[in-house]
Amino acid sequence: GENVEQHPSTLSVQEGDSAVIKCTYSDSASNYFPWYKQELGKRPQLIIDIRSNVGEKKDQRIAVTLNKTAKHFSLHITETQPEDSAVYFCAALVYNNNDMRFGAGTRLTVKP
Amino acid sequence: NAGVMQNPRHLVRRRGQEARLRCSPMKGHSHVYWYRQLPEEGLKFMVYLQKENIIDESGMPKERFSAEFPKEGPSILRIQQVVRGDSAAYFCASSPLNSDSPLHFGNGTRLTVT
Numbered sequence: 001g002e003n004v005e006q007h008p009s010t011l012s013v014q015e016g017d018s019a020v021i022k023c024t025y026s027d028s029a030s031n032y033f034p035w036y037k038q039e040l041g042k043r044p045q046l047i048i049d050i051r052s053n054v055g056e057k058k059d060q061r062i063a064v065t066l067n068k069t070a071k072h073f074s075l076h077i078t079e080t081q082p083e084d085s086a087v088y089f090c091a092a093l094v095y096n097n098n099d100m101r102f103g104a105g106t107r108l109t110v111k112p
Numbered sequence: 113n114a115g116v117m118q119n120p121r122h123l124v125r126r127r128g129q130e131a132r133l134r135c136s137p138m139k140g141h142s143h144v145y146w147y148r149q150l151p152e153e154g155l156k157f158m159v160y161l162q163k164e165n166i167i168d169e170s171g172m173p174k175e176r177f178s179a180e181f182p183k184e185g186p187s188i189l190r191i192q193q194v195v196r197g198d199s200a201a202y203f204c205a206s207s208p209l210n211s212d213s214p215l216h217f218g219n220g221t222r223l224t225v226t
């Protein structure tokens with residue numbers, strides 16, 4: 001099955017700086033890559049996703065890039081704010097398999 | 113349109129008792145996933161089900177744990193003879209049939225074993 005690795009496990013940045021979280025996947029058939037944000041005590045919520053026919057996607061301060069050849073994808077958050085502090089999870093899914101696997105998570109802390 | 117509903121929200125069990133966790137997927141979703149999250153850790157895949165069918169249970173311990181998703185009613189994650197190490201948050205998520213759509217998560221059940 002799919003194996004997703006995520007780095008770093010913790011990340012601390014100053015408010016206004018950028019944050020980058022990286023994930024790699026093992027199954028070259030994976031073609032859908034969502035990112036989830038989980039605030040303390042709450043459920044994971046989708047923040048952005050990318051499909052394998054696209055190399056980059058942006059939504060305001062958040063962007064995701066995908067390198068299919070290298071089998072890695074990254075989350076970029078610019079102009080970070082304290083409310084961005086949370087645990088972020090990447091995931092990968094093989095279409096028609098519907099079996100979604102998550103990375104271990106990155107705890108992002110944005111210091112004011 | 114109600115989201116993924118999980119109950120109970122909190123569950124306390126003594127060692128040796130049984131825990132039953134329920135999950136009703138979003139309307140129109142036929143796939144259910146169960147994940148376990150230990151404190152300060154990530155989401156660990158347990159099992160993936162369709163109606164009346166277990167697709168992948170490779171993440172679920174072979175003993176004491178079972179899951180079902182009957183034709184009618186919610187999906188149930190059952191833990192028999194609970195031990196302290198079972199204390200965790202258990203999240204259910206659902207997705208539509210055969211679609212590269214995001215998972216929608218429930219609010220989780222926090223199981224505490226005393």
